[in-house]
Amino acid sequence: MVKTMARNLDGRELLALALVWSAATLVTATFCWLFGDILWHGLSHISWTFLTAPPRNAGREGGIGPILVSTALILGVCLSVSVPIGVGTAILLAEFTTDASLFGRLTRRSLDVLSGVPSIVFGLFGNAFFCKTLGLGFSILSGGLTLACMVLPILIRSTEEGFRAVPTGYRLSAAALGLSRTTTLVHLLFPAAVPGLLVGLVLGVGRAIAETAALIFTSGYVDRMPESLLDSGRALSIHIFDLSMNVPGGDPNAYASTLVLVVLLLAINGTASWLAERWLHQRIVTV
Amino acid sequence: MISSGSNTLSRWPTDRLLLWLLRGVATIAGAIVLLIVVFLVVEALPVLRHVGVARFFTDPSWHPAEGFYNLTPMLWGTLFAMVGSVLIATPLGILSAVFCHYYAPPAIARPYRRLIELLAGIPSVVYGFWGLVVLVPLIGAIRPPGPSLLAGIVILTIMILPTIALMADAGLANVPQQYLRGAAALGLPRWATIRGVVFPAAKSGLFTGVILETGRAIGETMAILMVCGNVVQTPHSLFDPMRTLTANIALEMAYALGDHRAALFVSGLVLMGMIAALVGAADWISRGRIYG
The missing domain is CATH 1.20.5 (Single alpha-helices involved in coiled-coils or other helix-helix interfaces)
Incomplete structure (x- = not known):
């Protein structure tokens, strides 16, 4: 009796051991397959010419020069709008509201919902608001503004963490010295909270660069070199989508563009976790 | 402060x-x-x-040009893809977190966790592209046509796996050490400890992870658009092509006008409703009511 129980237990333990290891192996294998495939097919097409030349023949030949420029411009618009709003909101939430205040709770709740909104819905909104109502049309400006709405929750959460990580002693000492809160903020808290802001910034860049669905109806498809922010510009992720779905024979260049995008993202996310571990002494989870 | x-x-x-x-x-x-x-x-x-609202469910078909606005095939598409991927990704993700915490030697656990973190940052268009050039031909070789509900489920699973794995990882890390020591003192073997002590203690973290991954599965657009075939029909088998609500918006928004365009915004509203419900559920769980 005792013996069979012990054996059953052992059997269950062994089964669990096998299951856990095979789950981990399956996950690792799938991702090695994915990365390996992209690296294998993409690497042979990457060259300086590919990175700088304009696309020809609907993207089958040529490079991704103008597309990288458009991506950078969209990113620039996105950050120059989202950083001031995000940092301001984070300061308000971390320094000037208590957890119980109505305004703080409402803002936090609405940011929670915002972080869950599907990207295609941001696309719909951006198309209706920025392109149509504000009359910006399909443009880099519309795309960047739409992305700014999207990255706000990440930016705010991480910046707020940065401010909360500053020791309370700083604020008490400053108050004891009779400094205004503005002075305290600018000269003491802000420099101490910069790492959190940087992490948020880098994570936001990562999210923005990865985005496709929100950009299709806001920044558009045009793959020429953009001349102003009101021109339509094609982001790198849309280029991959278009090459693989709409252009027969576009796969080789799609592979190369994918590799560029993945390498960019790995670099960005690596920077974010390095910053976080180095300065905030915490691990970040980008879900 | x-x-x-x-x-x-x-x-x-x-x-x-x-x-x-x-x-x-x-x-x-x-x-x-x-x-x-x-x-x-x-x-x-x-x-x-x-x-009217009713006709989005009772119309004979989705032919916006002729004035038919039946969204139900797309709703089923979204639902099937979501349920399938969540059902596969949840056990895999939780097991992978368990692996990191209790089974893997430290020399493996660290790089493994880093790998999962990297995966969480890979954009959906990359997963979609890989699914299109690798997975779809594979499925097509087994049972044509290839672009199918199954391809969608597999790609979605891969995409949402990092979400649940990282959330479960954080949840397991929050289990108090004395619980584990208590279990060890009782002489419980590893899996019995995990099943009997760790999972109940980490329950709310795990549920939050499931809700987050469900949200991602509902909202995912590009990857699913690239591998599912986008035929407007309720799929009857895993190998049938189908279209989700999100893919429908992405496909038709470019040329939609008038009522057709408005109908796409209705599906956007439906998606927002689903997400709001999920956020509400997450809130309910984090208040601890799940421990009933």
Whole structure:
């Protein structure tokens, strides 16, 4: 009796051991397959010419020069709008509201919902608001503004963490010295909270660069070199989508563009976790 | 942190100015969600008014040009893809977190966790592209045509796996050490400890992870658009092509006009409703009511 129980237990333990290891192996294998495939097919097409030349023949030949420029411009618009709003909101939430205040709770709740909104819905909104109502049309400006709405929750959460990580002693000492809160903020808290802001910034860049669905109806498809922010510009992720779905024979260049995008993202996310571990002494989870 | 009593602020006019500035900025940030809902409703209103809500479920088909607006095939598509991927990704993700915490030697656990973190940052268009060039031909070789519900489920699973794995990882890390020591003192073997002690203690973290991954599965657009075949039909087998709500918006928005365009905003509203329900559920769980 005792013996069979012990054996059953052992059997269950062994089964669990096998299951856990095979789950981990399956996950690792799938991702090695994915990365390996992209690296294998993409690497042979990457060259300086590919990175700088304009696309020809609907993207089958040529490079991704103008597309990288458009991506950078969209990113620039996105950050120059989202950083001031995000940092301001984070300061308000971390320094000037208590957890119980109505305004703080409402803002936090609405940011929670915002972080869950599907990207295609941001696309719909951006198309209706920025392109149509504000009359910006399909443009880099519309795309960047739409992305700014999207990255706000990440930016705010991480910046707020940065401010909360500053020791309370700083604020008490400053108050004891009779400094205004503005002075305290600018000269003491802000420099101490910069790492959190940087992490948020880098994570936001990562999210923005990865985005496709929100950009299709806001920044558009045009793959020429953009001349102003009101021109339509094609982001790198849309280029991959278009090459693989709409252009027969576009796969080789799609592979190369994918590799560029993945390498960019790995670099960005690596920077974010390095910053976080180095300065905030915490691990970040980008879900 | 430190309460902002008006008595401390009143001494410095700059402080009051700053506070109002910050309030203004935060109002903008908080109002975006409202703005999104308002714009979805305003754009959807024309079709809701003269077509009505019921016809989105009772019309014979989805042919917006002829005035038929049946969304149910797309709703089923979204639902099937979501349920399938969540059912596969949840056990895999939780097992992979368990692996990191209790089975893997430290030399493997660290790089493994790093790998999962990397995967969480890979954009959906990359997964979609890989699914299109690798997975779809594979499935097509087994049972044509290839682009199918199955391809969608597999790609979605791969995409949402990092979400649940990282959330479960964080949940397991929060299990108090003395629980584990207590289990060890009782002589419980590894899996019995995990099943009997760790999982119940980490329950709310695990549920939050499931809710987050469900949200991602519902909202995912590009990857699913690239591998599912996009035929408007309720799929009857795993190998049938199908179309989700999100893919429908992405495909037709480019040329939709008038009522057709409005109908796409209606599906946007439906998606927002689903996400709001999920956020509500997550809130309910984090308040601890799940421990019933």
